Amino acid sequence: MIEIEIRHLGDHEILHAMPAGKRDKPLPVVVFYHGFTSSKLVYSYFAVALAQAGFRVVMPDAPDHGARFKGNEQARLGQFWHILHGSLTEFAGVRDALYEAGLVADNRLAVAGASMGGMTALGIMTHHPEVKSVACLMGSGYFTSLAKTLFPPKELAEITATLEEWDVSRSLPRVADRPLLLWHGDADDVVPPEGTFRLQQALINAGLDGNLTCLWEPGVRHRITPTALDATVAFFRQHL
Secondary structure, eight states: OEEEEEEEETTEEEEEEEETTOTTSOEEEEEEEOOTTOOTTTTHHHHHHHHHTTOEEEEEOOTTSGGGOOSOHHHHHTTHHHHHHHHHHHHHHHHHHHHHTTOEEEEEEEEEEETHHHHHHHHHHHHOTTOOEEEEESOOSOHHHHTTTSSOOTTHHHHHHHHGGGOGGGOHHHHHSSOEEEEEETTOSSSOTHHHHHHHHHHHHTTOOTTEEEEEETTOOSSOOHHHHHHHHHHHHHHO
């Protein structure tokens, strides 16, 4: 049995899931980030699966998504990289609110996400060594190069300069020093799987792949599969 609620944590509304009867007890926590034009509710199946496995799950809405959506879909399409940067900078507030509420057991805090949320998870990994493990599903951590082709912003130079410090190319040792799950469908038609392959090879070539689990799903486009969900749960059972 599990419990799911919508509540406020810090400055924002979150979806909150946990094993039944353990709402206020310290638990290992997974902060999970959703994809672009989606919401915490759409990705709530991850909260269900992870809570069933014994974790507390916190799912924020990205800026201008879900409960924070301003109503202009066309304007939002031009803000992908600004929204990603917003989620990256907001993580510290989510973390602090979790600790202040006494909800994290033994500093067992992890981050995960899919698509834009997977990019968020990788970016957070470059700045937050307190995060114990990370799962990135169909994402990429090479923000500055990907921004040229994926939802390219009008002010490309400005936004890439802002994102540069979060790019995995500048932080391979930080990405390598904790358990990391990368999952990608090799036929992804939205977020190129080459980004995941590039990170996998960079870690292998640097001899930094000891904490890496990289899973490829043949023929899968830009979607989460049951295999990806199961792999995420199994990863955190082992590494959180």
